[in-house]
Amino acid sequence: MLRSQRESAEAEKDHMERVIGIDLGTTNSCVAILEQQTPTVVPNRGGYKTTPSIVAVTEAGKRLVGHIAKRQAITNAENTVYAAKRLIGRKWDSPQVKNALMTTSYNIVEGPHDDVRIELRNKTYSIPEISSMILQEMKMVAEEYLSEPVTKAVITVPAYFNDNQRQATKDAGAIAGLDVIRIINEPTAAALAYGFGKNVDATVAVFDLGGGTFDISILEIGGQGVFKVIATTGDTFLGGEDFDARIIDWLVDGFRAEHGIDLREDRMALQRLRDAAEKAKCELSAVHEAEINLPFIISAASNEALHLQASLTRAKLEELTEDLIERCIEISKQALEDAQLGIEEIEDVILVGGMTRMPAIQRAVQDFFRRAPNRSVHPDEVVAMGAAIQGAALIEDKREMLLLDVTPHALGIMTFGSHFEELIPMNTTVPTSMSKTFTTSRDNQTAVKIIVMQGDSKNAEDNELLGEFILTGLRRAAKGQVEIEVTFEINTDGIVSVDARDLETGQAQSIQVTASSGLTPDEVRRMASDASEFMLERKADDAYESAKQRAETLIASIDGMMAEVERSVGGADFGRDAVEKGRRALDAARAAVQSRDAEAILEQVQRLERTERMFRGVVGGT
Numbered sequence: 296m297l298r299s300q301r302e303s304a305e306a307e308k309d310h311m312e313r314v315i316g317i318d319l320g321t322t323n324s325c326v327a328i329l330e331q332q333t334p335t336v337v338p339n340r341g342g343y344k345t346t347p348s349i350v351a352v353t354e355a356g357k358r359l360v361g362h363i364a365k366r367q368a369i370t371n372a373e374n375t376v377y378a379a380k381r382l383i384g385r386k387w388d389s390p391q392v393k394n395a396l397m398t399t400s401y402n403i404v405e406g407p408h409d410d411v412r413i414e415l416r417n418k419t420y421s422i423p424e425i426s427s428m429i430l431q432e433m434k435m436v437a438e439e440y441l442s443e444p445v446t447k448a449v450i451t452v453p454a455y456f457n458d459n460q461r462q463a464t465k466d467a468g469a470i471a472g473l474d475v476i477r478i479i480n481e482p483t484a485a486a487l488a489y490g491f492g493k494n495v496d497a498t499v500a501v502f503d504l505g506g507g508t509f510d511i512s513i514l515e516i517g518g519q520g521v522f523k524v525i526a527t528t529g530d531t532f533l534g535g536e537d538f539d540a541r542i543i544d545w546l547v548d549g550f551r552a553e554h555g556i557d558l559r560e561d562r563m564a565l566q567r568l569r570d571a572a573e574k575a576k577c578e579l580s581a582v583h584e585a586e587i588n589l590p591f592i593i594s595a596a597s598n599e600a601l602h603l604q605a606s607l608t609r610a611k612l613e614e615l616t617e618d619l620i621e622r623c624i625e626i627s628k629q630a631l632e633d634a635q636l637g638i639e640e641i642e643d644v645i646l647v648g649g650m651t652r653m654p655a656i657q658r659a660v661q662d663f664f665r666r667a668p669n670r671s672v673h674p675d676e677v678v679a680m681g682a683a684i685q686g687a688a689l690i691e692d693k694r695e696m697l698l699l700d701v702t703p704h705a706l707g708i709m710t711f712g713s714h715f716e717e718l719i720p721m722n723t724t725v726p727t728s729m730s731k732t733f734t735t736s737r738d739n740q741t742a743v744k745i746i747v748m749q750g751d752s753k754n755a756e757d758n759e760l761l762g763e764f765i766l767t768g769l770r771r772a773a774k775g776q777v778e779i780e781v782t783f784e785i786n787t788d789g790i791v792s793v794d795a796r797d798l799e800t801g802q803a804q805s806i807q808v809t810a811s812s813g814l815t816p817d818e819v820r821r822m823a824s825d826a827s828e829f830m831l832e833r834k835a836d837d838a839y840e841s842a843k844q845r846a847e848t849l850i851a852s853i854d855g856m857m858a859e860v861e862r863s864v865g866g867a868d869f870g871r872d873a874v875e876k877g878r879r880a881l882d883a884a885r886a887a888v889q890s891r892d893a894e895a896i897l898e899q900v901q902r903l904e905r906t907e908r909m910f911r912g913v914v915g916g917t
C-alpha cells in the first residue's frame with residue numbers, strides 16, 4: 296500500500312513537472328521532450344519534426360501557424376509573417392529594422408516604445424505576440440503527443456542575443472501561457488545533446504548557421520557531465536535569409552535588365568521569389584544546377600504577362616554568397632581568439648543549423664578547422680533536444696549535469712563624457728554579479744542617472760542601451776564626495792538586473808532591465824550631452840590616480856623643456872629625432888591618461904622618464 300502510494304506520488308510528480316524544450320528558430324521551430332532518458336523530437340500533426348516559424352491571418356480573420364501558414368504565403372503575402380525572430384527585441388530605428396522594412400512583404404510599423412509592430416489586417420501585433428503564436432503551436436504539438444497539458448518550457452535563443460532580445464523572448468513565452476523556466480543558448484543546447492550520456496571529454500566548437508543567425512561557441516565538455524562554455528560570439532543578422540536575399544537580388548537584377556521592371560514592388564512576386572530562391576538554394580546542396588521557373592510573375596504595362604526563368608549553378612551561388620561564408624569564418628577566428636585556443640586544440644566541430652548542409656560551408660569549416668566536421672547530430676533537431684535535456688535536468692535537480700554558460704557581451708554603464716564603463720566583461724560565466732563604486736560628477740548633485748548598456752565599444756553611444764533609472768535623494772556634497780555603488784547581476788537566463796546604492800545613506804534603486812524602455816540612439820546621444828549633470832563619474836582608484844599624477848608631472852616637465860631642446864639641438868639630425876621622439880611620447884602618454892587605464896599609463900610613464908632624462912641631458916649640457 297505504502298509503496299503504491301509512493302509510486303502514484305512519483306507518477307503525479309512526473310505528470311506535474313514535464314518540461315518541453317523549444318527551439319524557436321527564425322525559419323523553423325522544433326519541440327522535444329525527454330522520454331525515458333532519451334531526448335525525443337515531437338512531430339507535429341502533419342508528421343513533420345519541425346514547424347515553419349510562420350504566422351498568418353486570413354481574410355476571415357483566422358490565425359494560421361506553421362506549414363498551413365507557409366502554404367498560403369504567396370496569395371496572402373501581406374498578412375504572412377516570417378523571420379519575426381530577426382525583429383525581436385530590436386529598436387525601431389535600428390539598422391536591422393530598416394533593412395527588414397525594405398525586404399519584407401508584410402507591414403512593419405513603429406510601436407509606442409520605440410519598438411517594432413507588425414500590422415496584419417488592420418491590427419497591430421508586437422513581435423513577442425507573433426513569436427508567442429509559434430510557441431503556442433509548439434506547446435500544442437507537445438500536448439497532443441503527451442495527451443496532457445504542458446506549461447513548463449526551456450526556450451533557446453542565439454548565444455549572441457542581447458538582454459533586450461532575451462527579455463522579449465521570455466515575454467513571448469509568457470504570452471503563450473508558458474512558464475519559461477530557463478532560456479538557454481542554442482549552441483550550448485546543441486552541445487548538451489551531443490554530449491548527453493556519452494561521457495565525452497573534449498574541447499569542441501559548435502558552428503550553428505541557421506535561417507537568421509550565426510553563432511559559434513567553444514566549449515569544454517568534461518567527463519563528469521560538465522559543459523563549460525569558454526567563449527561565444529556570432530552575428531544575429533547572418534543566416535539562410537541572407538543567402539536567399541543574394542539569390543533574390545540576382546533574380547531581380549536579371550529581370551530588371553531584361554524587362555525594365557522592378558519585381559520588388561509587387562509583394563506577391565517578392566514572396567514567390569523568396570520561395571523560389573530558398574528552394575533553389577537547398578537543391579544546390581545536392582545538385583549542381585537548379586532551374587527557377589516563375590510563370591506569370593508580373594504583368595507589364597502592356598498587360599502582357601511576363602515569366603521569370605533562370606538557371607542557377609552551385610558555382611554561381613557560391614560566388615554570390617562568398618562574403619557571407621567568409622564572415623562565418625572570420626567570426627569563428629574571433630571565437631578562438633576569445634577562447635585563447637589554437638585551432639589544433641579543438642577536438643571536434645559540431646555542425647548545427649539547416650544552412651550547414653551547404654557544401655561550400657562544410658568545405659570552409661573543414662579548411663578552417665583543419666578537420667572534417669562532425670555530422671552525427673541532426674542539424675535541425677539537436678537544439679530542441681538539448682533544451683529538453685536541460686529542462687528535465689532542472690526539474691529533477693540532476694547534479695550529474697552542470698551547465699556553465701557565458702554572457703556574449705560586456706555589460707556596463709555610461710559615465711560622464713559618454714564613456715562606457717564596463718562592469719562585466721564578455722565571456723564571463725553566468726550567473727554572475729559585479730559591483731563598482733562611482734562618484735558624483737558635480738557639486739551638490741542630488742540625483743544620478745544610471746544608464747545601462749551592453750556592448751563591446753569603449754564609446755557608450757556605440758553600444759546597445761538596455762535601460763536607465765535615476766537614483767535620487769543623494770546628500771549634498773562636493774563633486775566626487777558621494778559614493779554610489781552600482782551592482783550588475785546576470786542570471787542563468789542571461790538576463791540583467793542592476794542595483795545602485797548611495798554607500799553613505801543606503802538609499803537604493805534597482806531595476807530589472809526591460810525591453811520596453813526603449814530609447815533611440817539619438818536620445819542616448821542627447822542624454823549623454825544634456826543630462827551630463829546627472830551622470831556618474833568613475834571613482835578614481837588609487838592606482839589610476841597615482842599613475843595619472845606621475846604621468847602628468849612628467850608631461851609638464853618635458854613640455855617645459857621642449858622649446859629649449861629644440862633650440863639647442865634641433866638643427867642636427869639626432870636633435871630633430873630626439874624632439875620627434877619626445878613629442879610622440881607625450882602624445883602616447885596623453886592618450887593613455889585619457890583611457891583611464893592605470894597599467895597603460897604606467898607603461899607610458901617609463902617612456903616619459905627616458906625622454907625626460909634625455910631632455911635633461913640636453914638642457915643641462917647647454
Ligand SMILES: Nc1ncnc2c1ncn2[C@@H]1O[C@H](COP(=O)(O)OP(=O)(O)OP(=O)(O)O)[C@@H](O)[C@H]1O
Nearest residue numbers: 320321322323505506507508535577580648649650
Ligand atoms: N539542404 C539545404 N541546403 C542549404 N540550406 C538549407 C538546406 N536545408 C535547409 N536550409 C536552410 O537552413 C535555414 C534554416 O535552418 P534552421 O532551421 O536551422 O534555422 P532556424 O533554427 O530556424 O534559424 P536560427 O537558428 O537562425 O534562428 C534556412 O535558411 C534553409 O533554407
Ligand SMILES: [Mg+2]
Nearest residue numbers: 320481505648
Ligand atoms: Mg536554429
